[in-house]
Amino acid sequence: MVIQIVDIFYPNVFKRYSAKFSIFRELHEKDLLALEIRGIDFKFAHKVKKIILSNKEICYTTQKNTKAQVDLLALGSYGIFKELAKEIIALGNEDLGFKIKKVVQNVTEYENKTFSVGSRSYSLDRAYVMGILNVTPDSFSDGGIYFEKAKAIEHGLQLIEDGADFLDIGGESSRPGAETIAEDEELSRIIPVIEAILKKEPDTVISVDTTKSKVAFEALARGAKLVNDISAFCFDEKMIEVVKQFDASVILMHMQGAPDTMQNNPHYEDVVPEIYDFLVERTELARKNGIKNILLDPGIGFGKRVMDNYEIIKRLNEFKGTGCPILIGLSKKSFLGSALNLGVDEREDPTLSAETIAVKNGARIIRTHNVRKAKLAVQINNFIENPDILANV
Numbered sequence: 001m002v003i004q005i006v007d008i009f010y011p012n013v014f015k016r017y018s019a020k021f022s023i024f025r026e027l028h029e030k031d032l033l034a035l036e037i038r039g040i041d042f043k044f045a046h047k048v049k050k051i052i053l054s055n056k057e058i059c060y061t062t063q064k065n066t067k068a069q070v071d072l073l074a075l076g077s078y079g080i081f082k083e084l085a086k087e088i089i090a091l092g093n094e095d096l097g098f099k100i101k102k103v104v105q106n107v108t109e110y111e112n113k114t115f116s117v118g119s120r121s122y123s124l125d126r127a128y129v130m131g132i133l134n135v136t137p138d139s140f141s142d143g144g145i146y147f148e149k150a151k152a153i154e155h156g157l158q159l160i161e162d163g164a165d166f167l168d169i170g171g172e173s174s175r176p177g178a179e180t181i182a183e184d185e186e187l188s189r190i191i192p193v194i195e196a197i198l199k200k201e202p203d204t205v206i207s208v209d210t211t212k213s214k215v216a217f218e219a220l221a222r223g224a225k226l227v228n229d230i231s232a233f234c235f236d237e238k239m240i241e242v243v244k245q246f247d248a249s250v251i252l253m254h255m256q257g258a259p260d261t262m263q264n265n266p267h268y269e270d271v272v273p274e275i276y277d278f279l280v281e282r283t284e285l286a287r288k289n290g291i292k293n294i295l296l297d298p299g300i301g302f303g304k305r306v307m308d309n310y311e312i313i314k315r316l317n318e319f320k321g322t323g324c325p326i327l328i329g330l331s332k333k334s335f336l337g338s339a340l341n342l343g344v345d346e347r348e349d350p351t352l353s354a355e356t357i358a359v360k361n362g363a364r365i366i367r368t369h370n371v372r373k374a375k376l377a378v379q380i381n382n383f384i385e386n387p388d389i390l391a392n393v
Contacts, residue, residue, distance in 0.1 A: 001039045001096075002277050003103045005321050008034040008075070010314065016270060021060035021073050035081045035100065037072040038277065045070045048096065051087055078108050106323040110362065115325045116293045117166070117205055117249045118225035124325060127359045127378045130166040130207065130367040131159030132331065135189040136173045147189075153196045160201055162371040166226065169194060169219075170209030174230055174302070176263040176334075183214045191218055198223045207251070213238035220246040230255055230302065232282040240289045249293035251327055252282045256303025263303065271308040272315045275299070280322055295365065296324045301333040309335035313354060316361035329367035330354045331374075348373065356380055 008014050009032045017023070017034065040048070042064040049072065052059040058075040074084065081104050089097030111125045122128060133156045137147045146152040156167055171189030172181050190208065197204055207226035208219035213236045216227045225248060232252035233239050243250045254275045256266050268274050279296045286294050296319060298312045319326050330336070336350040337343060348370060355366050356377040368374040383390060 001037060001099075002280050003099055003321070004036050004038070004273060004276055005078075005081070005103060005107050005318060006034040006036050006273075007315055007318055008032055013315070017073065020071070020270075021062060023060060027058065027075060031077070032075060033077055033081075035074040035076070035084075035103075036273070037096075037100075038273070039067075039069050040072055040096075042068050042070045044093075044096075045072045048072060048088065048093070051091060052084060055084065055087060057084065078104055102323070103321045107317070107320045110320040113325075115249070115295065115364075120205065122165075122325075122364075124364050126382055127364050127366060128165040129163065129371050129374045129378060130168050130327070130365050131156075131162070131164035131371045132329075132367060132369050133159065133167055133169045133193070134173070135169065135171045135193055149192055149196075152193045153200075156193065156197045157200060159371050160197075160204055163375050164371045166205045166207050166365065167197065168207040168209050168228055168367060169197075169224075170228075171215070172210065174209075174259045176259065176301075178259040180260075183212050186210065186212065186215050187218055190215070191222060194219055194222050194224060211235040211239070213242045216248075217242045217245075220248055225249060226251065228297075229253065230297075230299070231258075232279070233285065234282075240286065240291065243286075244290050247292075249295065250286065250291060251295045251297055252279060252286065253297035253302065254278050254299040259302075266303040266305055266308070268305075268308060271304070271311055272318060275312070276319065276322070279319070279324075283322060283324060294324050295327045296322055297327045297329065297367075300328060300330055301335055304335070306335045306338045309333070310339075313358055313361065316358060316363060320362050325364045326362050327365040327367060328358050328363040330358060331368040331370065352377055360384075 008017055009030050014028045045061050049059050049061060052074050057080055060073045062071045064070050085097045085101040113124045114121045134146060135152045146155045159167060169190050171186040194206055206224040207228045208216055208224045209228040210216050211229055211231045216239060227243055227248055228251040229239055230253045256262055275298050283294055300309050331351050332344055332347040336347045340350055352373045355374050359377055359381040366374045
């Protein structure tokens with residue numbers, strides 16, 4: 001069972017949910033929210049629906065599936081959902097009531113939370129920037145210009161000087177069509193770079209971008225604090241043990257397929273709920289295994305149609321319900337080029353625009369090639385949220 005707060009006030013989202021729940025009357029309002037419970041036992045759903053309707057709120061359910069489960073949709077506001085949670089708890093359904101309460105709190109109190117990487121704590125009342133360092137010969141963005149060790153180290157140090165809060169170092173390309181490489185090859189690319197950067201800048205917070213547990217182990221043993229696993233533990237189950245062993249933080253990303261095939265006709269019935277369900281399931285797996293510090297990435301460009309990427313950015317706020325900080329990587333990606341007919345080297349300005357919107361919608365780590373420009377996106381959003389800090393400017 002998954003609970004999600006849906007930004008149903010968007011006309012296209014309302015239309016989609018109207019079709020799913022057979023809503024035949026006009027209920028759309030610009031500030032309308034929905035509480036969706038997916039995969040609930042249909043008998044239990046009937047009891048919950050009675051509670052909601054008795055409070056004169058609007059509620060719908062789908063037809064039951066082969067597992068005798070339905071999806072339930074309640075329309076209202078955060079305040080209404082909080083009251084419904086209390087009512088459900090009072091009538092004895094504590095598990096569901098507390099889960100609803102938790103999801104609502106995750107969204108409404110998102111900016112008051114913190115997350116940890118290593119010994120450092122970061123507040124979600126602002127966003128942070130993660131600089132990308134690809135030590136690969138075939139990156140889509142830089143064509144392998146930092147593949148040579150000395151150039152990779154130099155570029156990593158430059159990203160730190162530019163203001164990167166985190167440095168994400170990867171030795172295997174994850175561009176569409178990319179093939180996997182051997183562990184030893186990946187290690188030979190990144191370990192010398194990690195060691196050299198930490199020797200010169202020991203306070204650098206390094207993330208290792210890998211799906212391989214052995215690579216993650218060696219990187220963490222040498223001082224990395226964060227594992228960026230684009231497979232969300234799906235490619236190598238031993239990754240869970242490694243992350244737990246080092247008490248490391250982890251980024252779990254959604255990807256449909258694998259890098260070599262992910263763009264071969266990706267398809268979704270409704271992209272945001274499908275990604276949300278996957279990330280909730282992987283988060284629960286991580287927590288059951290003792291992993292506490294989890295960040296989530298919806299995986300822009302990883303097994304997504306062009307329109308899916310824009311839908312994700314628009315509805316990014318909904319992922320706050322997971323209770324985890326949101327990371328997003330938009331930098332120079334093909335969804336920008338395809339929509340605007342721009343080559344890789346022409347995507348800097350659209351990247352900045354998309355990053356600014358993403359921060360506004362809840363992204364708290366921006367993974368990017370251009371740290372300086374991403375810092376501008378962070379600053380602009382900070383000024384909008386806190387205009388008083390400019391009183392003397």
